[in-house]
Amino acid sequence: MSTDEISPTNENDSRPVTTVDALWNFIRIDINAYTKPEGNQSGTQNQTTSSGAQNQTSPNGADIPKNILYGQGDDGKMYSTPTMVFSVIGDSDSFVPRPWPTTLFQTALIEAAKSGGETWILFRKNKKVVSNAIQEAYRHYESMEFGIEKNEIEDPQRHIKLINIAGNMIHQPSDNPPENSKTCETIYNEINIGETEDQLLKFEKHISKQEVSFFNPKMNIKMPVPIAIIVCEGDLNTIEHIAKALNENIPVIIMKGSGKAADLILDFIDNNDEFCKKASISFGIQFDTHKYNLLLSCLKDIIIHKDRIGVFDLNQDDPLKLSNIVGETVVSCWSMEHVIKTTEKTQDNQENNESISKIGSSPIPEDVRTLTGFSLTWKFLLKNSVSPETKFPKKSREDFKMESRPYVLNPKYSTPTSLPLYFYFVYQLLQETERLEECGPTLLLEALKANRCDYVRVLLAKGVNFKRDDLPELYEQTVACEGCKEEPPCLHIEWILKELEKDATIHMCHTYSFVKSLNDPEKQLKPSNPPDILVSDSAEALCRTILRYEKCGCAAEKRSTISDILLWAIFANRKELAEICWLRSENHLLTGLVCSAILKKLSKKANNVKEQILSNDLEEHSKMFEQRCIALMNSMYNENTKHAIDLMDDEAHVWGIHSSPLTFAYENFMYDVVAHTSSQKNMNKLWYNKLPPDLKPFLKGKIHGL
Numbered sequence: 026m027s028t029d030e031i032s033p034t035n036e037n038d039s040r041p042v043t044t045v046d047a048l049w050n051f052i053r054i055d056i057n058a059y060t061k062p063e064g065n066q067s068g069t070q071n072q073t074t075s076s077g078a079q080n081q082t083s084p085n086g087a088d089i090p091k092n093i094l095y096g097q098g099d100d101g102k103m104y105s106t107p108t109m110v111f112s113v114i115g116d117s118d119s120f121v122p123r124p125w126p127t128t129l130f131q132t133a134l135i136e137a138a139k140s141g142g143e144t145w146i147l148f149r150k151n152k153k154v155v156s157n158a159i160q161e162a163y164r165h166y167e168s169m170e171f172g173i174e175k176n177e178i179e180d181p182q183r184h185i186k187l188i189n190i191a192g193n194m195i196h197q198p199s200d201n202p203p204e205n206s207k208t209c210e211t212i213y214n215e216i217n218i219g220e221t222e223d224q225l226l227k228f229e230k231h232i233s234k235q236e237v238s239f240f241n242p243k244m245n246i247k248m249p250v251p252i253a254i255i256v257c258e259g260d261l262n263t264i265e266h267i268a269k270a271l272n273e274n275i276p277v278i279i280m281k282g283s284g285k286a287a288d289l290i291l292d293f294i295d296n297n298d299e300f301c302k303k304a305s306i307s308f309g310i311q312f313d314t315h316k317y318n319l320l321l322s323c324l325k326d327i328i329i330h331k332d333r334i335g336v337f338d339l340n341q342d343d344p345l346k347l348s349n350i351v352g353e354t355v356v357s358c359w360s361m362e363h364v365i366k367t368t369e370k371t372q373d374n375q376e377n378n379e380s381i382s383k384i385g386s387s388p389i390p391e392d393v394r395t396l397t398g399f400s401l402t403w404k405f406l407l408k409n410s411v412s413p414e415t416k417f418p419k420k421s422r423e424d425f426k427m428e429s430r431p432y433v434l435n436p437k438y439s440t441p442t443s444l445p446l447y448f449y450f451v452y453q454l455l456q457e458t459e460r461l462e463e464c465g466p467t468l469l470l471e472a473l474k475a476n477r478c479d480y481v482r483v484l485l486a487k488g489v490n491f492k493r494d495d496l497p498e499l500y501e502q503t504v505a506c507e508g509c510k511e512e513p514p515c516l517h518i519e520w521i522l523k524e525l526e527k528d529a530t531i532h533m534c535h536t537y538s539f540v541k542s543l544n545d546p547e548k549q550l551k552p553s554n555p556p557d558i559l560v561s562d563s564a565e566a567l568c569r570t571i572l573r574y575e576k577c578g579c580a581a582e583k584r585s586t587i588s589d590i591l592l593w594a595i596f597a598n599r600k601e602l603a604e605i606c607w608l609r610s611e612n613h614l615l616t617g618l619v620c621s622a623i624l625k626k627l628s629k630k631a632n633n634v635k636e637q638i639l640s641n642d643l644e645e646h647s648k649m650f651e652q653r654c655i656a657l658m659n660s661m662y663n664e665n666t667k668h669a670i671d672l673m674d675d676e677a678h679v680w681g682i683h684s685s686p687l688t689f690a691y692e693n694f695m696y697d698v699v700a701h702t703s704s705q706k707n708m709n710k711l712w713y714n715k716l717p718p719d720l721k722p723f724l725k726g727k728i729h730g731l
Contacts, residue, residue, distance in 0.1 A: 045231040109141030117260035131162030133344035149191040187213035259286030268323040271330035282339035352442035402453035465489035497537035505534035577683035621650035
């Protein structure tokens with residue numbers, strides 16, 4: 026039997042032998058169930074995109090997005106490929122009662138899956154702790170994303186797919202989903218890959234060898250499908266599974282604090298002196314010689330490949346940190362694939378070691394010392410026989426855009442390798458092809474939408490300029506409400522802005538949809554403002570309306586795109602990005618005061634509609650800007666007192682507002698700024714013309730009793 030075949034585990038089972046590739050394709054079809062419409066051979070019914078792809082229609086009538094993750098096969102079926110796969114293992118019988126924080130695990134798993142893009146979660150459905158925790162986490166995800174009306178599993182908006190690999194049968198997907206699909210407790214795909222860990226490992230290995238395109242289909246860039254094994258609890262079979270998976274270069278994430286095999290592995294890696302004692306306590310079983318030797322052998326194999334293991338501490342780590350841990354571990358496994366030996370690379374590594382030993386202490390060649398051409402993305406392209414040097418300079422920057430609305434990450438736990446790996450691949454590709462200046466604005470746009478502050482800082486530092494043409498898309502995918510109806514009001518930031526200036530807000534948040542609808546007569550939208558008005562002008566008009574200022578009649582100065590991004594960050598309430606842009610803007614003091622005033626006004630408006638959480642968040646952001654301005658005034662006063670005093674009267678233009686820092690602070694009731702020493706001395710200079718207080722009239726009056 027081929028190593029890629031999975032046979033029935035029950036002798037009475039008459040099911041035929043199934044290859045892992047067939048199972049892979051079954052799942053890819055089953056979670057879509059899209060069929061090519063009949064009579065559409067000529068492509069007249071479906072609109073054809075510029076890349077040659079066609080719009081499809083889902084069973085519920087919704088349009089399928091032109092997504093690079095969905096490809097149409099020769100049979101008319103739609104196949105999808107995930108951008109991240111989690112295989113959760115560890116369900117086992119427990120003879121030691123030890124509770125662990127399942128709620129934190131559930132939050133971490135779903136948050137990491139959201140950040141992964143199109144994510145599959147593989148699990149074995151049963152009545153044990155880990156399985157129940159996964160199903161409960163997915164139910165919460167469904168409730169938060171879809172409410173009572175649960176969408177089918179093939180719905181394009183369901184970006185996380187739960188797949189039970191221990192189903193009752195291997196089945197062909199049905200084009201007609203069951204009528205009660207919306208009423209079932211949890212919607213998941215069901216397939217049977219076998220009951221043994223070896224069969225699951227074959228399937229995981231097969232997934233790791235598959236490829237997915239993170240970019241526009243015209244670019245034809247394929248990267249490996251990221252997969253990570255998540256370990257909770259576990260028994261001896263779990264440990265053996267981990268050892269074999271690491272040997273196949275499959276990354277493993279261990280949930281520290283879940284007990285049993287997960288904690289035993291980490292204890293053995295850190296300190297194996299008390300291994301016998303901890304093993305017996307963890308499992309609560311009596312070991313025989315065979316089980317003990319097997320356990321010890323597997324743990325020794327694991328410790329050899331410990332660099333491929335990521336650890337998430339359920340008792341200390343924040344749930345948002347799992348995305349970072351998974352990304353780092355996956356990239357590390359890919360990067361060291363040809364360095365750390367695997368079952369397939371052992372012979373090659375031995376030959377490499379022999380050649381290295383012959384070299385001895387000879388100097389390293391120049392072509393080896395340089396990093397150019399050695400990036401992970403570049404190596405993947407060369408592996409796929411792609412010639413990046415001649416191919417990619419012909420591509421436009423639009424080809425590098427993400428197809429779906431990005432998941433917003435918390436910058437506190439974000440690193441360059443955090444999921445999704447789209448940013449990691451695109452940045453390396455643009456660096457290698459020396460097209461960062463030309464196509465970097467697209468990566469900058471996606472980084473702004475996803476709140477990836479690390480990439481924003483680096484791109485701005487490298488001179489990448491934001492394109493003002495991308496501003497409508499930025500506002501629509503971050504500030505505009507997604508799926509909210511006019512009635513009742515949703516109380517999101519867009520609705521609050523509409524209460525202040527409806528026309529400017531609609532033009533600012535929905536110009537991108539209007540422009541896209543021009544190519545589709547059936548979906549044309551009516552613009553609230555003339556289409557020649559820039560979104561940046563509408564944003565500035567809204568800013569002045571909030572603060573009740575008239576537009577300055579002075580000659581229009583040349584605006585920088587940094588100021589446009591800063592104003593967007595204020596309306597989107599992106600604290601870290603607002604700080605990055607403020608530090609790169611002009612007229613720091615007046616700009617910071619204007620930002621603080623806008624946020625304060627929005628906070629009061631949100632509080633008026635009883636949206637306390639949003640109100641408090643905006644107020645906190647407002648205070649942060651005010652404190653930055655005061656810290657800037659303190660620093661300037663200590664370094665150059667005269668300049669700090671004179672600066673309070675320097676007039677400047679910020680988003681059409683002409684004012685000085687002192688005047689603006691007084692008009693907007695910023696008492697801490699007005700009471701600052703620089704402000705007081707500036708007013709003293711104006712009012713008393715630099716004259717010291719005259720005590721003679723006062724003393725004469727006291728002496729003569731006047």
